[in-house]
Every structure is written in structure tokens, then in C-alpha cells.
Amino acid sequence: MSDEVAVPPVDEHARVERSGGAGSTWGGRLAAVRGLGLVGVLVVLGVVGVVTTHGRFLTGGNLVNILTSSSIVGVVTVGMTFVIIGGGIDLSVGALVALASVWATTLATQSLATSYGAWVMVFCAIAVGVGSGLFNGILIAYGRLVPFIVTLGMMVAARGLAQSISDRKTQLVTVQPINAIASGELFGIPLMVYLFAAVVAVGWIVLNRTTFGRRTFAVGGNAEAARLAGIDVRLHTALLYVVSGLCCGIAAIMIMALTTTGSSTHGDLYELDAIAAVIIGGTLLTGGRGTLVGSILGVLVFTTITNLFVLNNLPTEVQNIAKGLIIFAAVLLQRRGRASSA
Amino acid sequence: MRTRGFPPPDTDPAGAGALLSVDGLVKQFPGVRALDGVTLSVRPGEVHCLLGQNGAGKSTLIKVLSGAHTPDAGMIRWRGRPVAFPTPLAALRAGLATIYQELDLVDGLTVAENVFLGHERSRFGFSLRTKGNAEAAALLRRLGHPDIAPGRPLGTLPAAGRQIVSMARALSYDARLIVMDEPSAVLDAGEVDTLFRVVRQLTADGVAVVYISHRLDEIRQIGDRVTVLKDGRTVAAGLPARTTTTAELVRLMTGRTVEYAFGERAGPARRRELLRVNGLGRAGEFADVSFTVHSGEIVGLAGLVGSGRTEIVETVYGARRPTTGTVTVDGRRLRPGSVRAAVRAGLGLCPEERKSQGLFGEDPVYRNVSVASLARYATAGFVAPARELAAAARALTDLDVRPGDPRRPVRTLSGGNQQKVVLARWLVRGCRLLVLDEPTRGVDVGARTELYRLIRRLAADGVGVLLVSSEIPEVLGLADRVLVVADGRVVHEAPAADLTEADVLDLVLAERDTSGWQRANQGHSAVVPHDRSEEPT
Numbered sequence: 001m002s003d004e005v006a007v008p009p010v011d012e013h014a015r016v017e018r019s020g021g022a023g024s025t026w027g028g029r030l031a032a033v034r035g036l037g038l039v040g041v042l043v044v045l046g047v048v049g050v051v052t053t054h055g056r057f058l059t060g061g062n063l064v065n066i067l068t069s070s071s072i073v074g075v076v077t078v079g080m081t082f083v084i085i086g087g088g089i090d091l092s093v094g095a096l097v098a099l100a101s102v103w104a105t106t107l108a109t110q111s112l113a114t115s116y117g118a119w120v121m122v123f124c125a126i127a128v129g130v131g132s133g134l135f136n137g138i139l140i141a142y143g144r145l146v147p148f149i150v151t152l153g154m155m156v157a158a159r160g161l162a163q164s165i166s167d168r169k170t171q172l173v174t175v176q177p178i179n180a181i182a183s184g185e186l187f188g189i190p191l192m193v194y195l196f197a198a199v200v201a202v203g204w205i206v207l208n209r210t211t212f213g214r215r216t217f218a219v220g221g222n223a224e225a226a227r228l229a230g231i232d233v234r235l236h237t238a239l240l241y242v243v244s245g246l247c248c249g250i251a252a253i254m255i256m257a258l259t260t261t262g263s264s265t266h267g268d269l270y271e272l273d274a275i276a277a278v279i280i281g282g283t284l285l286t287g288g289r290g291t292l293v294g295s296i297l298g299v300l301v302f303t304t305i306t307n308l309f310v311l312n313n314l315p316t317e318v319q320n321i322a323k324g325l326i327i328f329a330a331v332l333l334q335r336r337g338r339a340s341s342a
Numbered sequence: 343m344r345t346r347g348f349p350p351p352d353t354d355p356a357g358a359g360a361l362l363s364v365d366g367l368v369k370q371f372p373g374v375r376a377l378d379g380v381t382l383s384v385r386p387g388e389v390h391c392l393l394g395q396n397g398a399g400k401s402t403l404i405k406v407l408s409g410a411h412t413p414d415a416g417m418i419r420w421r422g423r424p425v426a427f428p429t430p431l432a433a434l435r436a437g438l439a440t441i442y443q444e445l446d447l448v449d450g451l452t453v454a455e456n457v458f459l460g461h462e463r464s465r466f467g468f469s470l471r472t473k474g475n476a477e478a479a480a481l482l483r484r485l486g487h488p489d490i491a492p493g494r495p496l497g498t499l500p501a502a503g504r505q506i507v508s509m510a511r512a513l514s515y516d517a518r519l520i521v522m523d524e525p526s527a528v529l530d531a532g533e534v535d536t537l538f539r540v541v542r543q544l545t546a547d548g549v550a551v552v553y554i555s556h557r558l559d560e561i562r563q564i565g566d567r568v569t570v571l572k573d574g575r576t577v578a579a580g581l582p583a584r585t586t587t588t589a590e591l592v593r594l595m596t597g598r599t600v601e602y603a604f605g606e607r608a609g610p611a612r613r614r615e616l617l618r619v620n621g622l623g624r625a626g627e628f629a630d631v632s633f634t635v636h637s638g639e640i641v642g643l644a645g646l647v648g649s650g651r652t653e654i655v656e657t658v659y660g661a662r663r664p665t666t667g668t669v670t671v672d673g674r675r676l677r678p679g680s681v682r683a684a685v686r687a688g689l690g691l692c693p694e695e696r697k698s699q700g701l702f703g704e705d706p707v708y709r710n711v712s713v714a715s716l717a718r719y720a721t722a723g724f725v726a727p728a729r730e731l732a733a734a735a736r737a738l739t740d741l742d743v744r745p746g747d748p749r750r751p752v753r754t755l756s757g758g759n760q761q762k763v764v765l766a767r768w769l770v771r772g773c774r775l776l777v778l779d780e781p782t783r784g785v786d787v788g789a790r791t792e793l794y795r796l797i798r799r800l801a802a803d804g805v806g807v808l809l810v811s812s813e814i815p816e817v818l819g820l821a822d823r824v825l826v827v828a829d830g831r832v833v834h835e836a837p838a839a840d841l842t843e844a845d846v847l848d849l850v851l852a853e854r855d856t857s858g859w860q861r862a863n864q865g866h867s868a869v870v871p872h873d874r875s876e877e878p879t
Contacts, residue, residue, distance in 0.1 A: 205724075209724050209725055209727075210720070210723045210724050210725060211716040211717060211720045211723050211725055212723060214709070214713070214716055214725060215713075215716070217702070217705065217709075218702055218705075218709075218713050221702040221703070221704055221705060222698070222699075222701065222702050222703070224698060224699050225693075225698075225699055225700050225701060225702060226702075226713070227661070227681055228659075228661060228681060228691055228693055228699055228700070229685075229713045229714040229767065230681055230682050230684075230685030230686075230714050231682075231713070231714075232682055288702070288704055288705075289704050
């Protein structure tokens with residue numbers, strides 16, 4: 001008995017059902033990624049791409065294109081993954097991206113940025129995201145309101161605030177270093193993609209290697225047990241929305257760079273794309289279980305589908321139908337997976 | 343194991359003329375044999391009381407009768423014919439209705455809509471509101487409550503009114519037998535009188551009632567015959583309710599068939615005072631509770647479900663905020679209502695509802711162990727998985743958790759091993775005062791003995807233990823000192839050696855009979871299922 005325990009074996013019972021279980025082998029870790037099925041989906045999509053697009057799909061340029069298109073929603077999805085694993089939901093992400101982009105591109109902010117440097121805009125976007133996230137978090141955790149309602153309110157209010165600040169006009173970014181984020185490249189890959197990768201990497205480490213990440217799983221899995229184990233559930237819940245807001249601020253900077261504008265129409269329906277990606281990535285909507293890698297694969301699947309439709313000149317209506325069907329299929333597969341493991 | 347037969351008073355062994363007769367009923371859950379040969383015979387028009395301690399199998403029995411559980415063996419005869427109700431609806435349609443403690447009513451609907459929930463008065467799918475209201479009014483009149491308007495939203499009714507609505511619903515299915523699970527638990531004295539009037543009304547119409555209660559005085563008042571359950575078996579069937587003595591009933595409820603080994607007490611060596619609770623109270627739950635726990639000492643709280651014992655220990659632990667009084671650990675006052683303060687001061691809780699309050703079911707065992715002490719395995723917030731896993735594995739070996747694989751999802755473990763995982767959580771933290779609320783609920787006999795030994799060993803190592811249990815022998819066997827709790831007050835304190843099971847039961851029941859001051863406030867406890875028959879997953 002004790003011999004078995006001293007060196008923890010990785011047997012068929014050791015199904016660590018999220019990535020990065022402590023000390024598992026690479027094989028075990030790979031199998032542990034619940035989004036593994038999504039890798040298969042990506043491969044299938046790739047094959048479809050190669051067959052239908054006459055070589056236009058599998059080019060370096062197109063693949064970089066997919067990654068770049070994924071990057072902004074991808075960053076938002078990282079924050080969403082934290083919130084959903086922690087047992088909540090954040091419907092306000094799209095509106096927060098818009099609000100942060102507008103606030104960071106007002107004449108006042110940009111003139112400050114011209115005098116003191118581009119970081120003023122960066123700081124402004126992130127402060128707006130974090131501040132709004134904190135507002136969400138405090139209402140949800142300390143006001144004991146339902147996350148769905150609070151973030152729904154924030155979604156409407158933040159979009160409205162963005163419209164009123166910008167007077168519904170698109171604000172041009174005149175500060176050059178910001179635009180350089182979108183145009184800059186390293187080894188032929190845009191800086192946007194590196195930024196996306198960096199956010200994912202930091203997110204993965206925080207989720208799987210820190211006490212904060214572990215408490216996120218605990219709070220989402222069983223809030224009452226977490227409270228009785230001495231975790232400050234309310235503070236933690238509030239912080240999850242701050243993380244989401246932070247990701248929205250970063251995404252706002254990226255969208256400002258890509259479009260060279262700040263606009264109240266930015267980030268439209270990001271909340272749905274992010275939630276859909278998290279769900280098909282295998283994260284339980286009820287919290288407590290999920291992977292960041294799965295969420296990112298989910299984003300890539302959606303972007304790849306869009307890419308295939310564009311390459312084949314298919315209408316976007318069909319594309320939306322396909323996305324919807326994929327969500328159904330993913331959730332059904334998850335249920336079967338749960339049933340067999342229960 | 344018991345071999346002797348049942349006392350003779352039931353002259354109706356074959357069940358001829360009986361409305362309901364149950365014979366040799368067995369229901370097995372993983373690790374627990376909740377029913378192990380239950381016999382029950384109910385005649386038309388009688389009030390048949392079901393008596394037994396927590397864990398005796400009452401709740402499982404009524405769940406089997408109502409079709410919520412399928413029995414593993416045994417025979418149920420309904421109006422002379424063998425039956426097996428596949429669903430609660432089938433039982434209802436046959437005329438066997440059950441009124442649970444947690445009334446299954448919908449607050450947002452009207453009284454009439456609740457009465458006909460599931461078989462609404464309708465034509466072609468359109469509800470016939472007037473017809474439903476009229477029929478509901480007729481049923482309520484029959485129950486002696488024309489004062490409850492059928493159109494009134496259910497949420498505005500007091501507890502007693504809801505019970506009446508539940509009964510009207512049972513009657514709407516033309517019930518011949520109504521099972522009532524502790525109906526008086528949420529009622530005050532006046533409401534109980536009303537309830538009894540309704541019950542008499544029903545029996546006069548030939549409807550039989552199976553009445554479950556802990557309160558012996560009620561059983562004498564309303565009951566015709568009594569069947570006593572213990573450890574899943576019928577130990578006495580069909581005793582006359584009014585003439586059987588209290589002493590006899592208590593003896594039947596307590597005489598053990600399973601003996602537990604509790605291990606040696608560590609001896610009277612009282613060391614430091616660890617915990618001092620002074621004048622602790624919470625409005626509507628308990629009042630003026632004071633006691634101390636020393637290092638190496640096991641202090642037991644004995645009392646019925648709803649007596650306030652869980653509320654007391656959860657308040658000590660900071661999970662509830664006290665309205666009066668203080669909790670002091672090592673001479674320092676704890677911040678009231680803060681679990682974190684309690685945990686930092688060295689307290690640890692193994693909660694009553696292990697699955698919903700204690701475990702992260704999907705998570706592997708080692709994460710369930712480390713959750714309260716993550717900071718110990720982390721540098722600047724980064725968890726060192728190897729250290730965490732090693733510490734968890736050591737604790738699991740120490741407590742002999744089986745299987746000992748720390749990566750297994752904790753939900754796959756048996757009840758006893760899950761409890762050890764929660765214990766391990768506090769051991770790796772170096773906890774000095776353990777609060778154990780029903781530590782052996784859903785734990786089978788063999789594993790219980792092991793848990794008892796473990797708790798004793800921890801105490802011998804200097805850990806103070808505050809123990810709550812519905813099982814009086816468990817408290818008496820494990821604890822050094824016992825506080826008897828009834829109706830939110832500590833009614834007696836004595837060394838465990840000076841008390842017998844019958845003493846404690848007398849104290850608990852006597853207090854309940856005389857002081858009804860808090861009955862109306864037991865809502866919280868009354869909805870907690872308190873039978874050991876839940877699946878220990």
C-alpha cells in the first residue's frame with residue numbers, strides 16, 4: 001500500500017481531467033487535455049481546407065492569418081475561461097473592449113499620449129478594463145448578485161457609455177507606436193500573435209501553477225466547501241472578474257492597433273464567441289473543471305471555419321449555422337464523456 | 343446479529359385486512375444496508391407511528407413505500423395485492439401519498455395549482471382554473487380549512503398552511519394512506535393541534551396515516567399503534583401507542599445490535615485549554631452556549647437533528663455569525679463569522695454534508711487534501727506540485743485511505759475514505775482543533791470503527807476534538823465529556839462515563855416535550871435529510 005503511494009503511479013485511474021496535473025508524464029498530460037478531440041476537429045478542418053481551396057489554405061500566410069484573427073478574441077477567451085471555471089459568466093467582455101478602446105482614443109488621452117508616450121493609452125485601456133471588471137466583481141461577490149444579471153447590465157451600460165463618450169464616431173489612433181503592434185513582425189509572425197501567445201502562457205501558468213488558479217477550480221467546483229476550507233471565496237470571485245476585465249483591456253489595445261481606431265462598435269458579440277470557445281473547449285459551464293488549452297483550441301476551430309468559408313467564397317449565414325452545429329456537437333460529446341467517466 | 347422474533351401484539355401477521363403490509367424489506371446502498379428486514383402492517387383508518395433513531399431506516403422505508411427507491415428484497419402488499427411502485431406517481435395513483443419534511447410545493451403557484459400539480463384540471467391542454475379552484479376549495483373544506491383561499495399564492499402561507507395544502511394534494515389523488523415524515527418539526531404548538539385535528543378527520547374517513555416523529559408525547563396523543571425501527575430492522579411491530587411505556591420504547595430504540603469498538607481513552611491528562619466558547623448565541627437557532635475544549639480532549643455534542651448542534655459548531659467555526667457571545671482560541675478572541683480567522687487559529691471542520699460542503703468531487707484526492715494549505719506548497723504563489731503531492735500521499739498513507747492513489751477523483755472513494763480525505767486536509771495543515779459534524783454519516787460499520795480509532799489517536803496526539811453526532815452511543819463511546827443539546831440549549835453536561843444512552847435520550851426527548859419555544863425556528867435543520875441511507879458517494 002505505502003509503496004504504491006510513495007511513487008504516485010500514473011495508471012488508468014489517473015485521469016487528471018484538466019491539463020497540467022502536477023507531475024504527470026507528457027503522455028498523461030496530453031491525454032488529460034479534454035480538448036484533444038478539438039485537435040482532431042482542427043485536423044479534419046485542415047484536410048477539408050487542403051482539399052477544397054486548391055492550396056490556398058496550407059500556406060504560411062494563411063496560417064498566420066488564422067492566428068492573427070484568433071488573437072483578439074483569444075485574449076478575451078483567456079479571461080472568460082477563468083471566470084467560467086470559477087463558476088461565473090461574463091457577458092460584458094465585448095462591451096468592455098469597446099469602452100476601453102474608446103476611452104483610450106479620446107482626444108484627451110491621445111494628446112496626453114503624444115506628450116508622455118504611448119503607454120498612457122495602454123494604461124488607460126487596461127485601467128478601464130480592470131476597473132469595470134472590479135465593478136462587476138464587487139457587485140457579484142459582495143452584493144451577492146447573479147453574475148449573469150450583473151454582467152448583462154454592464155454589457156448594456158458599457159456599450160452605452162462608449163457610445164456617449166465617442167458620440168458614436170470612430171476615433172482614429174494617431175499615436176504611432178500603438179499601430180506598430182499590428183504592423184510589427186518578428187520572424188514573419190505579427191507581434192499580435194506573440195502578444196496572444198504571451199497572454200495564453202501567463203494565463204496557463206496562473207491557472208495551473210499558482211494558488212490563485214487552484215483556488216479558482218475549488219471555488220467553481222464547490223463554493224461552500226471552499227469557504228469551509230478557509231478560502232476567501234468572495235474576494236476570489238471578485239478577482240476573477242478583474243482578470244476578465246484585464247484581458248478585455250489588452251484586447252482593446254490589440255483592436256486599436258489592428259484597426260487604428262477606437263469605436264463603440266468594437267468587440268461586438270465577443271462575449272458569445274468567447275463563451276462558445278470556452279464551452280467547446282471542454283470547460284463545464286457550471287464551473288470547477290476546464291482547461292485553458294481547450295478554450296484556445298475552441299477559438300482556433302471557430303477562426304479556421306471562418307477562414308475556410310472565406311477562402312471558398314461561401315456566405316456567412318452558412319458559416320454561422322456550421323458554428324452553431326459545432327457547439328451542439330461539442331456539448332453532446334462532453335455529456336457522453338461525463339456519463340462514461342461517472 | 344438478532345435472531346429473536348418480534349413481540350406478539352400484532353395479531354395480523356399475514357396482512358389480511360391490512361391496507362399496507364410490508365415484510366422482510368431490504369434496501370442496500372453502496373457500503374450501507376439501510377433496510378435489513380423491515381416489517382410493517384397498517385390498517386385502514388389508523389394512525390400508525392414509526393419510531394426510530396436517526397439512521398434507523400425510517401426515511402429509506404418511506405422512500406421505498408412511495409416508489410422513490412426500489413427495494414432489493416422483500417414484499418409490499420397494498421390492499422392485499424403484491425405491488426412494486428416504479429415511480430412516486432404510480433404510488434400516488436394507487437392511493438399512497440407521502441408528505442416529506444421538505445414539502446415539495448412550488449412557492450410561485452397558487453394553492454389550487456399546487457394541489458393539482460402534475461394532474462391539473464384541464465381540457466384539451468387548457469387549464470380549467472374555476473374547476474380546479476372549486477375542487478381545491480372542497481378538499482380544503484374537508485380538511486377543516488375553508489379559510490385557505492385556493493387562489494392565494496402558496497408563498498404567502500405559513501408552514502402549517504403548506505402542510506394542509508400538501509395533504510389536500512394527497513387527497514386529490516384519493517389517497518387511502520398518507521405517510522407524514524416529521525410533520526410537526528416545523529410547527530408550533532397551536533399548529534400541531536390543528537394538524538392533529540386534521541389527522542383525526544382523515545382517519546374518521548377511513549384514511550390511514552403513517553406518522554413519523556421523534557416526540558413520544560405526540561405519538562401518545564395521536565397514534566394508535568407503534569412500529570419501532572432500529573439499524574434498518576423492525577424491532578417491535580404494532581405496539582399499542584397509548585399504553586406502551588416510554589422506558590420500553592427507549593429500550594427498543596436504543597438496544598444495539600451492532601457493537602462498535604471505540605478504543606482506549608487517552609486518560610484524564612488534561613492539558614492546555616484550547617477553545618473557550620462563552621455565551622454564544624444566534625437568534626432563532628441557539629442561545630447561551632458556553633463550553634471549553636482542551637488539547638487532547640474529545641467533547642461531544644449529543645442531540646437530535648434540529649436541536650441546534652450543527653448550528654453551534656458551525657458558529658464556533660465562523661461559518662455562521664453569532665448574535666451574542668465569543669469564541670476564544672488560545673486566549674485570543676476569534677473574529678466572529680470568519681472561517682478564515684478560525685482556520686488560521688488552527689481549527690478545521692469536517693462538515694455534516696460531506697459531499698456538498700466538504701469535497702470537490704471532480705477533483706483528485708490530493709487536491710482535496712491540499713486545498714486548505716496550498717500556501718504551504720507554494721513559493722510566491724507558485725505551487726510546487728511535487729511537494730503538494732508528497733505531503734498528500736504521506737497523509738493518505740498515515741490515515742490508511744484506500745485506494746491510496748492520490749490522483750483518483752475523490753468521488754470514486756467510499757464514504758469512510760472520503761471522510762478520511764477531509765481529515766487529511768486538516769492534518770496536513772497541522773490543525774489543533776478538529777470540529778467533526780456527523781463524522782460517520784454514510785460510513786459502513788467496519789470503516790466506522792477505523793474512524794473511531796483514528797479520532798482517538800488524533801486526540802492522543804494532542805488535537806482537541808469537538809464532535810457532533812446523532813448517534814448517542816457514538817458520542818458516549820468517543821467523547822471524554824458530553825454536552826446534551828436540546829432546542830438550542832445545552833441542557834446537561836457530564837463526563838461521558840457518567841451517562842448512559844437512555845439518560846441522554848431521556849434528556850433530549852424530555853426537553854423537547856416541555857419546551858416548544860423554538861419549534862417554529864427549526865426550518866433550516868428540518869430540511870436536512872438526516873437518514874444515513876444516502877448513497878455515500
